[in-house]
Amino acid sequence: MEFFELAHRQRAYRFLEPDPVPEELIEQILDVATKAPSAQNTQPWEFIVVQDPAVRGRLADHTRHLWESFARDYSRPDVDTYQWSHTDEWASGAFARAPVVIVVCGDTRAMDAALLGSSIFPAVQNILLAALALGLGSLMSTLPIVSAREAREILDLPEHLLPMATVPIGRPSRRLGPPRRIPFADKTHRDRHGVPWREG
Amino acid sequence: MEFFELAHRQRAYRFLEPDPVPEELIEQILDVATKAPSAQNTQPWEFIVVQDPAVRGRLADHTRHLWESFARDYSRPDVDTYQWSHTDEWASGAFARAPVVIVVCGDTRAMDAALLGSSIFPAVQNILLAALALGLGSLMSTLPIVSAREAREILDLPEHLLPMATVPIGRPSRRLGPPRRIPFADKTHRDRHGVPWREG
Numbered sequence: 001m002e003f004f005e006l007a008h009r010q011r012a013y014r015f016l017e018p019d020p021v022p023e024e025l026i027e028q029i030l031d032v033a034t035k036a037p038s039a040q041n042t043q044p045w046e047f048i049v050v051q052d053p054a055v056r057g058r059l060a061d062h063t064r065h066l067w068e069s070f071a072r073d074y075s076r077p078d079v080d081t082y083q084w085s086h087t088d089e090w091a092s093g094a095f096a097r098a099p100v101v102i103v104v105c106g107d108t109r110a111m112d113a114a115l116l117g118s119s120i121f122p123a124v125q126n127i128l129l130a131a132l133a134l135g136l137g138s139l140m141s142t143l144p145i146v147s148a149r150e151a152r153e154i155l156d157l158p159e160h161l162l163p164m165a166t167v168p169i170g171r172p173s174r175r176l177g178p179p180r181r182i183p184f185a186d187k188t189h190r191d192r193h194g195v196p197w198r199e200g
Numbered sequence: 201m202e203f204f205e206l207a208h209r210q211r212a213y214r215f216l217e218p219d220p221v222p223e224e225l226i227e228q229i230l231d232v233a234t235k236a237p238s239a240q241n242t243q244p245w246e247f248i249v250v251q252d253p254a255v256r257g258r259l260a261d262h263t264r265h266l267w268e269s270f271a272r273d274y275s276r277p278d279v280d281t282y283q284w285s286h287t288d289e290w291a292s293g294a295f296a297r298a299p300v301v302i303v304v305c306g307d308t309r310a311m312d313a314a315l316l317g318s319s320i321f322p323a324v325q326n327i328l329l330a331a332l333a334l335g336l337g338s339l340m341s342t343l344p345i346v347s348a349r350e351a352r353e354i355l356d357l358p359e360h361l362l363p364m365a366t367v368p369i370g371r372p373s374r375r376l377g378p379p380r381r382i383p384f385a386d387k388t389h390r391d392r393h394g395v396p397w398r399e400g
Contacts, residue, residue: 003201003333007232010236034383036207037340042280043387046393048388048391083241115342118365120317121325124318125321133203142318156393181243184230184234187243187247188230188247191251191255193355193356193358
């Protein structure tokens with residue numbers, strides 16, 4: 001699918017069917033993830049592709065625990081009530097149904113952990129767009145890895161790898177419409193902050 | 201262009217022609233940037249589109265100063281010599297030729313600054329892919345905004361906006377070939393770190 005059409009259809013697919021994703025599709029997704037840019041072409045990403053039901057179950061249990069123990073209270077239902085109710089359902093159980101979870105890690109030997117974001121999240125966006133282009137649903141969540149220590153234990157991660165995002169992938173339970181967004185012109189300034197992009 | 205073909209051709213275009221970019225193309229790029237995902241759909245991005253030669257000049261001068269005063273020594277020519285020599289040329293002067301620089305900021309009122317990356321860099325990746333799809337060259341650099349205080353002064357940014365990336369855009373001075381990357385299978389583990397994705 002053409003890039004603009006694809007990107008205009010991107011949504012967080014939280015509800016996925018449990019049937020496996022063919023590994024050749026997973027490989028297409030990972031391959032295009034590595035084409036994303038990174039600072040000095042350091043490519044500081046490592047991917048853990050979790051399909052084993054025991055490991056997925058531990059990630060899902062841990063996520064439910066994080067959600068119920070603090071993240072539900074910390075999150076902001078005021079921002080987007082529709083989105084929040086789906087996150088609640090996802091973190092409380094639906095996550096466990098996703099047949100594949102890609103955990104994207106950043107290598108702190110390549111650069112300071114605080115600088116990794118600009119070299120990791122473009123690759124995550126490629127994963128999300130690639131899944132959609134292949135007819136799959138996906139979403140990015142940082143909740144399952146918000147406690148790096150426990151995620152490291154579940155995934156046997158060495159100390160130099162920082163888990164930064166999880167991307168559950170699978171066949172969508174239902175199709176979603178286009179995303180709802182504030183128009184770009186309301187977020188855009190001309191040359192300096194405070195000068196609107198368009199007059200009046 | 202189809203997403204996979206496009207994403208497999210993404211490169212950092214550091215050398216751009218100075219002729220202006222039509223504003224309808226800038227608008228298409230910004231529009232698709234806002235379709236990227238963000239935590240709880242908070243959409244914490246703000247864009248400063250710099251075309252004014254005086255403001256671009258101050259950004260470029262500041263960037264050259266940062267490069268020469270510390271970043272050149274801090275950077276790692278050992279990682280990618282080809283890439284490094286182009287960065288050197290870019291930061292020392294070529295940056296000033298880009299007709300448009302989009303500065304992407306994150307709103308720290310939406311979430312803690314340390315959490316903004318997962319909600320900002322996917323939008324930056326959309327900007328980079330969109331520019332390429334429109335026949336333009338672009339790159340992401342965090343160097344011009346590595347000192348938030350001085351970038352804030354140049355762009356009149358309020359305290360709640362954190363500049364997180366700059367994206368110069370323009371007509372490429374020359375076409376680049378496909379990106380050089382480590383194969384994904386060398387970066388991928390099965391279920392747990394240390395178990396290779398493919399046997400043998």
